[in-house]
Amino acid sequence: MKRTAGSSSKTRITKDDKNKKSLKTLEKPTSSKIEKEDPKDGLDLYLATNNQQNLNTDLESMLNAMDPVAVAKDKASKEINFIFDPKFYEGEIHYSRDGNSAFYTQENEKKRAELKTNQMVQEAINKALEVYKFDKDGTLSKAEYIRVNTAIAKILRQDLKEASIVRLLEEDWMKDCNSKGFMEKRDVYDSLFELGDTWTPDIDAYQMVTFFEKIAKLLKGEEELPHLSKSKVSVNAI
Numbered sequence: 001m002k003r004t005a006g007s008s009s010k011t012r013i014t015k016d017d018k019n020k021k022s023l024k025t026l027e028k029p030t031s032s033k034i035e036k037e038d039p040k041d042g043l044d045l046y047l048a049t050n051n052q053q054n055l056n057t058d059l060e061s062m063l064n065a066m067d068p069v070a071v072a073k074d075k076a077s078k079e080i081n082f083i084f085d086p087k088f089y090e091g092e093i094h095y096s097r098d099g100n101s102a103f104y105t106q107e108n109e110k111k112r113a114e115l116k117t118n119q120m121v122q123e124a125i126n127k128a129l130e131v132y133k134f135d136k137d138g139t140l141s142k143a144e145y146i147r148v149n150t151a152i153a154k155i156l157r158q159d160l161k162e163a164s165i166v167r168l169l170e171e172d173w174m175k176d177c178n179s180k181g182f183m184e185k186r187d188v189y190d191s192l193f194e195l196g197d198t199w200t201p202d203i204d205a206y207q208m209v210t211f212f213e214k215i216a217k218l219l220k221g222e223e224e225l226p227h228l229s230k231s232k233v234s235v236n237a238i
Contacts, residue, residue, distance in 0.1 A: 076206035077214075083199060084214065084225055086158050103203070111203045116193050118205045124212040125192050131219045132188060140183040142173055151219055156199065 102108065115121050132148050134140050146169050153165045160168075176191045177183045183191075192212070200207040217223035 072206045073210055076204060076210045079202070079204075080200060080207050080211055080214075083211070084155065108203060112197055115197065115203065115205055115208060118208075120205050121193075121196075121208045121212075124209040124216075125189055125196070128192055128212045128216045128219075129185065129188060131216060134185065138185060140185075140188055142177070142181070145169075145173055145176070145183060145188075148219065152195070152215065155215065155218055155225070 103112070132140055133144050146166075149169055149172065150165055153160065153169065157165070172191075176187060178187070196208045196211050200211050214223070218225065
């Protein structure tokens with residue numbers, strides 16, 4: 001995790017700070033056809049079908065392995081899954097209070113900054129931006145910022161009480177809107193990038209992409225965490 005001794009409300013609400021595919025199988029035979037055949041023939045057909053299914057699974061795995069992007073995203077997904085699992089923190093220091101000063105070397109700060117213009121990362125963040133309802137003039141109100149970011153906070157900081165979330169989001173708002181009283185899409189993009197950069201454990205574009213894909217699906221109600229109901233984090237239910 002990337003964080004430093006200094007702390008902003010954003011990184012506290014999200015993290016304390018930045019000290020940072022299928023093939024067709026054989027058609028299932030009709031029952032009437034099986035009844036007319038010898039039982040052994042039915043068994044042979046069953047085994048043949050299962051063998052074909054196993055073959056299809058093996059072929060699908062091989063095809064996925066030939067796609068380096070799919071392989072990298074699958075690896076990244078496994079690397080960040082712990083972020084969304086509260087059981088991971090039981091008896092341990094919460095991830096939001098962990099830190100690694102190695103992320104703040106000149107070389108690593110440059111690598112982190114480069115992720116901001118990475119095409120995959122940009123697409124993932126812009127997709128996540130869709131959950132916000134911008135005004136007609138393209139700006140984001142404080143109320144909408146609080147609405148969506150409250151849901152994000154409930155996903156990432158399940159250790160916080162509602163009152164703490166509200167207090168920290170008030171601080172985040174002042175920082176993210178630059179005291180303008182509203183945010184433009186670029187401001188929200190920068191805010192989300194900071195979120196992903198803070199929470200992902202490594203300097204890795206695929207981790208950033210899978211992080212935002214997961215967040216977007218949870219906020220849209222397309223996915224659900226076993227310990228957190230859709231009604232609590234889906235922006236459609238808030």
